[in-house]
Amino acid sequence: MQLFDFNGGVTPEYHKEASTQSPIAVSPAPSRNGLKNFLVIPLHQSIGGTPRPLVSAGDRVLKGQRIGAADGDMSSAVHASTSGQVVAVEMRRMPHPSGLSALCVVIEADGRDEWIARQPFDYHQHTAAETRDYLRDAGVVGLGGAVFPTHLKISPGKGGKLDTLIINGAECEPFITCDDLLMRERAEAIIQGVVILRDLLAAGRALIGIEDNKPQALAAMTAAVQAGGHQDMAVVAVPTRYPAGGAKQLIRVLTGIEVPHGKRSTDYGVQCFNVGTAYAIHEAINLGQPLISRIVTVAGNVAAPRNYAALIGTPLHTLLANSQPLPDTDRLIMGGPMMGITLPGDEVPVVKATNCILVGSPRLFPPPPPEMPCIRCGECAKACPADLQPFELYWFSRAKIFGKAQEYHLFDCIECGCCAYVCPSHIPLVDYYRFAKSEIWANESEKAAADQAREQYEFRQLREAREAQEKAARLAARTAAGRAAATNALAMAPVTAPAATSAAASAVTSAATPVTEPAQTPSPQAALIAAALERARAQQVQPANTTNLTPEQQAEIAAIEARRAQIRTQAHPHLPPDD
Amino acid sequence: MLAALLVMALGAVVLGAALGFAAVKFRVEGDPLTEKIDAILPQTQCGQCGYPGCKPYAAAMAKGEADINQCPPGGDEGIRKLADLLGREYKPLSAEHGVEKPKALAVIDEQRCIGCTLCIQACPVDAIVGAAKQMHTVIAAQCTGCELCVPVCPVDCIDMVPVAENITTWKWKYPVVAIKPVTTQ
Amino acid sequence: MNNSPYLRQATSVQSVMLRVLFALLPGIAAYVWFFGAAIVLQIVLASLTALAAEALVLHLRGKPLAIFLTDGSALVTAWLIALSFPPLAPWWLVVLATMIAIIVAKHLYGGLGQNPFNPAMVAFALMIVAYPQFMSRWPGTDAIDFATQWQIIFGLHANQALDALTMATPLDALRTALHSTNATTVTVASALAHNPAIGLMAGRGWEWIAAGHLIGGLWLVQQRIITWHLPTAFLATLFLLAGLASTINPSEFAGPLFHLFGGGAMLAAFFIVTDPVSAATTPYGKLIFAAGVALLTWIIRSFGAYPDGIAFAVLLMNIAVPLIDMATQPRVFGHKKNGSNHHG
Ligand code: SF4
Ligand code: SF4
Ligand code: SF4
Ligand code: SF4
Secondary structure (H helix, E strand, O other), X not given: OOOOOOOOOEOOOOOOOHHHOXXXXXXXXXXXXXOEOEEEEEOOOOOOOOOEEOOOOOOEEOEOOEEEEOOOOOOOOEEOOOOEEEEEEEEEEOXXXXXXXXXXXXXXXXXXXXXXXXXXXXXXXXXXXHHHHHHHHOOOEOOOOOOOEHHHHOOOOHHHOEEEEEXXXXXXXXXXXXXXXXXXXXXXXXXXXXXXXXXXXXXXXXXXXXXXXXHHHHHHHHHHHHHHOOOOEEEEEXXXXXXXXXXXXXXXXXXXXXXXXXXXXXXXXXXXXXHHHHHHHHHHHHOOOOOOEEEEEEEEOEOOOEEEEEEOOOEHHHHHHOOOEOOOOOEEEEOOOOOOEEOOOOOOEOOOOOOEEEEEOOOOOOOOOOOOOOOOOOHHXXXXXXXXXXXXXXXXXXXXXXXXXXXXXXXXXXOOOHHHHHOOOOOOHXXXXXXXXXXXXXXXXXXXXXXXXXXXXXXXXXXXXXXXXHHHHHHHHHHHHHHHHHHHHHOOOOOOOHHHHHHHHHHHHHHHHHHHOOOOOOOHHHHHHHHHHHHHHHOOOOOHHHOOOOHHHHHHHHHHXXXXXXXXXXXXXXXXXXX | OHHHHHHHHHHHHHHHHHHHHHHHHOOOOOOOHHHHHHXXXXXXXXXXXXXXXXXXXXXXXXXXXXXXXXXXXXXXXXHHHHHXXXXXXXXXXXXXXXXXXXXXXXXXXXXXXXXOOHHHHHOOOXXXXXXXXXXXXXXXXXXXXXXXXXXXXXXXXEEEEEOOOOOOOOOOOOOOOOOOOOOOO | OOOOOOOOOOOOHHHHHHHHHHHHHHHHHHHHHHHOOHHHHHHHHHHHHHHHHHHHHHHHXXXXXXXHHOXXXXXXXXXXXXXXXXXXXXXXXXXXXXXXHHHHHHHOOOXXXXXXXXXXXXXXXXXXXXXXXXXXXXXXXXXXXXXXXXXXXXXXXXXXXXXXXEEOOHHHHHHHHHHOOOHHHOOHHHHHHOOOOOOOOOOOOHHHHHHHHHHHHHHHHHOOOOOOHHHHHHHHHHHHHHHHHHHHOOOOOOOHHHHHHOOOHHHHHHHHOOOOOOOOOOHHHHHHHHHHHHHHHHHHHHHOXXXXXXXXXXXXXXXXXXHHXXXXXXXXXXXXXXXXXXXO
């Protein structure tokens, strides 16, 4: 099979052997000081909206029970990872570089690990939309680290078909081995997940890309594909070079297609899922188990590096206990050494994005040498897999010229860290891009808020103008009614002529009609006017000088009325708001 | 020497042509000035500038009737952008119009609200909902933090609560550039 | 605590600069062999001046001395100045030039990484305009011994005898001959035929110095300190231009080998146009930049009034770098068009 290449990339030391010596272990039951077992399950664990909590303190939950419902379609549900009692729904510190808190469901495990009723979901019997909703409610998200809701990616491209389904088992970052071990030990389950994905996406073929430094995983996956007799699937060894496991890079290597930033890859006939995601789909569809656990690599500065199947919500100190962090540990990193984030503490929970907990020490990750000015050597550009000019982006981000940074495609940067890895001036380049990106996002949301406020304000101005107009109209109507009453008082002895009465009434009404019309809805004032008119009619007012008019007189009256109407409209804007 | 001069002249011509081309190609076709100014103003609609809203203030600036340093919510950054756009000298925020404050949202103490609707009428962006004699509440997503509802409330039940940072609004900080000598302690 | 990436390649500005200095050694060895040890004296002078000037300015600018003094960039500038100046130039000329390079051309523009012009070339251009009489003092065959050279450099030698001891470079000699009053009868061949400085291709010893720089430069390419684009484009353009012109009119224009191995062409190809700070940075931009330098160099050498045109050529092209870079932005992954445009 023909492979393609991507530009740039780096080859750091991989450090993968240590954590692949022993099989996946089940993470110990959570406990602190041997007292109580708590799980802290954040509601917001995927890209998109924060799920609404479905439980409150005191509720008993079962393993796999939904505790957070997706907030709209751009969101994903969360579930209790074990049975027990909800002790709180409160703000807890998140595994996030900010160290800020977010709403979490805290569950005290009862140790019985009692499942909800589990039923396989036969996707052949359901529509595509129903299957997507099912996956959303099963909380399946991308487990490669990006945690994008999987159900949003399951829509075939143009023409209801997809050329190539790509399964990402490249796992290019140093230290991380969770996908490697998953493929070695659970290859058949992964392939079953791939079958589901292939069916849902109507994919012509499925390519499983694995870096060639994982011979055992390659063998296991190939065996599983052969055992299943899948002619339309192929396991492909791709050259080991960071970041070959980036979705865009892997798509390029396997198919030669480049998916630009901000475009949907299905429009290019490809879609890419992580092997862990395929496994989670298998569990959700074939076993009826929502996503409540994942494989986490614990590596770095620990005595016993290893992979664990950890429940979502397990506090890190519990997860780490078995691997025994060494005494000179100075930080915990979630993810790998190239793209990981420094965690605020060891009490934060395992979340769906936790592929690896890398324990750091000054020996493993020495503090960077002092930052020097950029010498424009171009090393970063050579290393950039997105073919950017990182030093230009750095220059603009540093000077806060964000518009220029965007022109130079800041948002095509995948934050892989290759540029900072090779920079001889030790510039924390990616920090500048993260800074610039979050400033731009903040500016954009600020601008959206300002636009909304402007719209609201202008809408209100319009409404106030209309209300003022309506008020003016009512005022005019009231004046007309008053005049009618006055005329009534001055009137001579009433003449009982039905024809004349109706004429008078219609004259009054016709004077009132044009101005009351704008008031669409009946208001108390309108009712008053109507009542006044009614009274006038009941009293059968008949101004003598309005009967038997000559055509000339009628024309004159019409002209006068028109003039009055005009004056009234001119006066409207100046009427003070009352009420 | 002549050759050198010729080369220089040629370079100048090429550069000049390129610059001219760039000027033509990248010129921004502008909307009217008021719109551009209004786009910079924060749309808080608080009236602190002395005009009934951002748009009127923008119009006044466009006509040259108002100074550029009268909008406290826009703050220093806003003034700099206005100075840039209008080619005027930057000056600090005029104290008589107010001080720059961190953004806050109005929150109505729903226990104390008597439902008088005065705040609804004061809110320039319709961010308060409620009906006569009913409890009122603020739609946080629409509140601009203009504070106009605070003084009109007869029972003083509206508070301005500063907006706290959360996980979604958190921003990566500017990297520290200071070069520190390597110490061995 | 820093953010990701937590891993970094073992590299630094210092190691880059030190390798550049190392790559200059073969050329310097050839230089000493053919022209005596004066060049070493000049290198030492320039280096000391550069470090002192750098320390002074860093102190005035309140920057940490230890980090920037040891980054090696000042030394590279100093060595390039020494290597492009005549070895018998008076000591104060080199000192003055180095000071200008470091203080004006480097630090007044913002220091390391910020200077739009190549500092060594700024110094060279200024000196050749201000003191042309000292800029053609190459040692003649009688001035190879260090004692004589020392005396000349420090002005201890009687001035009258100087002319006999020094000589112009082959490039300079050729230009003077071709442009002299009886230029109509002089051809390239005749001008070079009687010159004691002429060696195999481009002057006695010159081609060996150039060969030394070529070896050092190729090593730099192998070390991935510089890319092939700049030297290749420079040398190829110079070769083609000179080849074309000398084929058309061999009596007026010197041949390609003379151009490539004469003067500072090799030094320029691998050490001067490759100065990352002031050169173009995009792959196509590098080709255009280096070709431009070569074109201007050849024009100034062939028609101009100065012995070598590299300094002026480099400075002129330095001006164009931002434009070149802007126009040659590489295609970004997934995008169709080249160049910078609004994203999305
Ligand atoms: S690698 Fe570093 S020094 Fe070199 S151009 Fe990029 S940012 Fe500048
Ligand atoms: S972090 Fe961004 S700019 Fe740097 S190499 Fe990766 S994609 Fe390129
Ligand atoms: S002061 Fe208030 S009303 Fe005036 S421009 Fe600023 S935000 Fe708008
Ligand atoms: S002004 Fe105060 S009391 Fe009146 S409705 Fe608004 S919040 Fe309630």
